[in-house]
Amino acid sequence: MKLISIGFGSYISPARLIAAVSPDSNPIKRVVAQAKEDGKLVDATYGRKTETVLIMDSGAVILCPLTPDEVSARAAGEREADHGR
Helix, strand or coil, X not given: CCCEEEEXXXXXXXXXXXXXXXXXXXXXXXXXXXXXXXXXXEECCCCCCCCEEEEECCCCEEEECCCHHHHHHHHHHHHHHHHCC
């Protein structure tokens, strides 16, 4: 299983990632609040500003300190590496 770094020693599986979105919109703020209520919120920011909200296929919501572009580039790099084998 391939993993990508989302900062500060935290990793996710790019195959399980559904969306990497900005945390600024009200609908995403509601998704984060609901995940917190449901016990499915993971804060991987280590006290830094949340730059990206990661939506996983398991229903988990992960707060990430990397920008959506950085997460996308890392996930794309892993997927391209998988196809090269």
